[in-house]
Amino acid sequence: MTLPPGLALERRDGVLMLVGDTERYGNPLWVDFVGGKAAHRRRFGGGRGQLVAKACGLGKGALPSIVDATAGLGRDAFVLATLGAPVLLIERVPAIAALLDDGLMRAARDDDPEVAAIAARMQLCPGDAVRELDTLVAAAAFSPQVIHLDPMFPHREKSALVKKEMRIFRELAGADDDAAELLATALDVATHRVVVKRPRKAPPIEGPAPNHVLEGKTSRYDLYVKQSLSR
Numbered sequence: 029m030t031l032p033p034g035l036a037l038e039r040r041d042g043v044l045m046l047v048g049d050t051e052r053y054g055n056p057l058w059v060d061f062v063g064g065k066a067a068h069r070r071r072f073g074g075g076r077g078q079l080v081a082k083a084c085g086l087g088k089g090a091l092p093s094i095v096d097a098t099a100g101l102g103r104d105a106f107v108l109a110t111l112g113a114p115v116l117l118i119e120r121v122p123a124i125a126a127l128l129d130d131g132l133m134r135a136a137r138d139d140d141p142e143v144a145a146i147a148a149r150m151q152l153c154p155g156d157a158v159r160e161l162d163t164l165v166a167a168a169a170f171s172p173q174v175i176h177l178d179p180m181f182p183h184r185e186k187s188a189l190v191k192k193e194m195r196i197f198r199e200l201a202g203a204d205d206d207a208a209e210l211l212a213t214a215l216d217v218a219t220h221r222v223v224v225k226r227p228r229k230a231p232p233i234e235g236p237a238p239n240h241v242l243e244g245k246t247s248r249y250d251l252y253v254k255q256s257l258s259r
């Protein structure tokens with residue numbers, strides 16, 4: 029797997045980590061669905077009242093099948109799976125997919141049966157979502173009710189102000205300039221709705237206008253509704 033210069037994947041104490049120069053990138057990046065922020069959010073994060081849950085239709089009690097087509101480090105997908113939804117995670121950057129795979133394996137083997145059950149609802153599909161979604165449809169394998177998108181947004185801040193964790197992540201993921209193509213494919217494939225996470229002040233992704241908008245403190249969700257989700 030090719031990585032940008034100065035970055036490497038290393039296994040430390042059984043955990044796969046992305047490491048780089050500490051001055052520039054801060055601490056290594058890894059996926060932890062068991063402890064830390066994930067555990068805190070699982071216990072105290074607000075359940076179905078969370079913006080991502082409402083956007084995906086879980087707020088009113090539905091439990092749709094979901095594809096997170098921009099999985100990243102799996103944080104949004106983990107929230108959705110914690111609330112009971114089956115989630116297929118698609119991630120195209122091999123190093124990020126490797127971190128996710130490692131995090132999911134550790135969660136699946138965890139002593140806490142609740143964490144293992146959440147991991148069992150999360151399935152990773154490494155690859156580009158436009159191609160993978162087309163393949164799923166062509167094979168008539170699976171029609172997700174909801175597709176969740178959270179493409180990278182090109183930030184304007186000077187790089188010194190960007191959180192170090194985000195710096196290492198951006199180095200890998202780039203700017204996701206093809207988000208409009210992904211939205212078009214997602215709108216073809218999802219049976220019920222496509223939801224797009226955006227920074228609060230950012231314009232919607234190029235394409236049809238969203239039907240609804242859910243505003244949060246720092247981000248919002250643009251909702252493209254095809255039909256309502258019943259419980």
Ligand SMILES: C[S@@+](CC[C@H](N)C(=O)[O-])C[C@H]1O[C@@H](n2cnc3c(N)ncnc32)[C@H](O)[C@@H]1O
Pocket residue numbers: 097098099100101102103104105118119120121124155156157158178179180181201204210
């Ligand atoms: C902002 S991050 C997503 C963060 C994620 N929501 C989370 O909770 O951790 C965007 C991710 O989507 C991935 N991505 C963007 N376009 C994609 C595509 N067409 N197919 C697969 N992955 C894509 C990028 O590589 C990046 O890892």
